[in-house]
Amino acid sequence: MKAVRLHQFGGPEVLSYEDAPVASPHSGQVLINTIAAGVNPIDWKTRDGGGASGFLGDFPVILGWECSGRIAVISSHQGRSQEKNTQGADREWQVGDLVFGLLNFPEAGNCYAEKVIADTNHIARIPDGLDPLLMSGLPLVGLTAWQALFEAANLQSGQKVLVLAAAGGVGHIAVQLAKWAGAWVAGSASSYNQEQLIQLGCDQAIDYRQQQLDEVLSDIDVIIDAVGGETAIAALDCLADDGITVTLPSVSAAQVVDAATKKNRKAVPMRVSPNAAQLETLAQLMADGELKLNLDRVFPLNQVADAHLRSQNGRPQGKIILKIAD
Ligand SMILES: NC(=O)c1ccc[n+]([C@@H]2O[C@H](COP(=O)([O-])OP(=O)(O)OC[C@H]3O[C@@H](n4cnc5c(N)ncnc54)[C@H](OP(=O)(O)O)[C@@H]3O)[C@@H](O)[C@H]2O)c1
Numbered sequence: 001m002k003a004v005r006l007h008q009f010g011g012p013e014v015l016s017y018e019d020a021p022v023a024s025p026h027s028g029q030v031l032i033n034t035i036a037a038g039v040n041p042i043d044w045k046t047r048d049g050g051g052a053s054g055f056l057g058d059f060p061v062i063l064g065w066e067c068s069g070r071i072a073v074i075s076s077h078q079g080r081s082q083e084k085n086t087q088g089a090d091r092e093w094q095v096g097d098l099v100f101g102l103l104n105f106p107e108a109g110n111c112y113a114e115k116v117i118a119d120t121n122h123i124a125r126i127p128d129g130l131d132p133l134l135m136s137g138l139p140l141v142g143l144t145a146w147q148a149l150f151e152a153a154n155l156q157s158g159q160k161v162l163v164l165a166a167a168g169g170v171g172h173i174a175v176q177l178a179k180w181a182g183a184w185v186a187g188s189a190s191s192y193n194q195e196q197l198i199q200l201g202c203d204q205a206i207d208y209r210q211q212q213l214d215e216v217l218s219d220i221d222v223i224i225d226a227v228g229g230e231t232a233i234a235a236l237d238c239l240a241d242d243g244i245t246v247t248l249p250s251v252s253a254a255q256v257v258d259a260a261t262k263k264n265r266k267a268v269p270m271r272v273s274p275n276a277a278q279l280e281t282l283a284q285l286m287a288d289g290e291l292k293l294n295l296d297r298v299f300p301l302n303q304v305a306d307a308h309l310r311s312q313n314g315r316p317q318g319k320i321i322l323k324i325a326d
Helices: 041-047 139-152 169-180 191-200 229-238 250-262 276-287 301-312
Strands: 002-006 016-019 029-039 066-074 080-084 090-094 098-102 115-119 123-125 160-164 184-189 204-207 220-225 239-247 266-269 295-300 319-323
Touching: 002 301, 016 301, 029 139, 029 301, 041 301, 066 090, 066 115, 098 139, 098 276, 123 276, 139 169, 139 220, 139 239, 139 276, 160 169, 160 229, 169 184, 169 191, 169 220, 184 191, 191 204, 220 229, 229 239, 229 250, 239 250, 250 266, 295 301, 301 319
Parallel strands: 160 184, 160 220, 184 204, 220 239, 239 266, 295 319
Antiparallel strands: 002 016, 029 066, 029 115, 029 319, 066 098, 080 090, 098 123
């Protein structure tokens, strides 16, 4: 198969489009013929030697943690398999099923490839009518937003939420999920994305270059921080006394948590985990029209370096996706 492999960490030039061996699925796994893979900031941070690089194992490694595709091989059974996923739902898999998932995170996901092995409790079916290409970009941002809002922050209907980087991959899903859950939602973005924030459902759109957060917001119950650093620290001044910031960029997490402690506020770091049941819920929300995933741009797999550069410039409007097959 063709895959994009790393033989060392470094700039976009270390992304090598080349032949790679195809693995066989073990018990509880399937082999997927990949249709598309999502690109996320963690991909280029890891390519550079940061991010999840410590979890990957020996070179060569294949980046990419989220994908969509068709099941090609099911371990240990001919064509059919029944199992319980970690959340207890019975699921039956068939060769040909269209699926999507967040695979193995933070260990190697191997999704920048024509074929990938997936644990069946890391994938969910794509409902009829949804575009598999688009669905490849949902797992990482969808699960991050879900787990940040409903697990880390335990968001309740009627609470006030601030999403930092509300037009970005995680942010635009977090805004929609918080609205769906009955929250009042403010979002921050540049002037370029203000209209986008309103379309997503933000009750208040904030231009972070023109407005200072603590001058326009107060008593926020939940901040979803997809920016980190000084921006996240300044936003702590908007929190209610018993509010919480869930800070996502790992590089500044300790700094944000320390600053919160000094300001007598609460901030917690979070790392997204694969979760099939949550993926099923997100897919159903997409099928019901309650949730939309914005597509920034599609690149063919062999132009992955351009896709990384676009993500690295920090201005994508929604998800960047690598198309691998029809
Ligand atoms: N811990 C985890 O499990 C986890 C999971 C997912 C993501 N993350 C991290 O979360 C961060 C965001 O990820 P993503 O996928 O959402 O990234 P993304 O799609 O690349 O988001 C970029 C967005 O950031 C916005 N932005 C930049 N500076 C900003 C500022 N000062 N205030 C408000 N918005 C600003 C940009 O909007 P404008 O163009 O309008 O400026 C752009 O829309 C990354 O650091 C990523 O690694 C962590």
